[in-house]
Amino acid sequence: ETGVTQTPRHLVMGMTNKKSLKCEQHLGHNAMYWYKQSAKKPLELMFVYNFKEQTENNSVPSRFSPECPNSSHLFLHLHTLQPEDSALYLCASSQARDGQETQYFGPGTRLLVL
């Protein structure tokens, strides 16, 4: 148990669907992250929120839309995705965006886009 939960664990969606991924951290951290993990590739950082403010958006397509209502919750809204978006989406949190913080990960949502 890492203190970071994600739902759903698995998701299958069509290219015209709209869905949302949810992440919640119970560690009292101030920063939250969305990563994309594809097979045999490095983790790709998508978005960073520090004290609820988005501080990074690494050229992610607009079909991915993050939302951070408070320091404990993070959402990733999905719409009109493409098959190449199929991957494991990981959420992480840390004490702060800068400094010597360690990131703690959730179990991920396995997404399949048909």
Add this chain to the structure above:
Amino acid sequence: GQNIDQPTEMTATEGAIVQINCTYQTSGFNGLFWYQQHAGEAPTFLSYNVLDGLEEKGRFSSFLSRSKGYSYLLLKELQMKDSASYLCAVRDSNYQLIWGAGTKLIIKP
């Protein structure tokens, strides 16, 4: 560009020792992390090195040489449960984490 290199896959025998290497080229250095990730599960933090030398934590040790841009993770007395992917990540001068693609470690009886 920035990159992290680590072997794609390694195989070792239960009870033995294995060393997983990681080399990096990054713009600046503010620490190196090792994470373990079992299939279908979250990456979990193993170790953090910011100074040169060896950090030991039970059966796992991590070594860093900043001048060589090199680290390794040493696993002793291997157990079947150590079968997992091991991810190396370096924090650059902007405190951005640069990730390797991971090393899949297979333990055989």
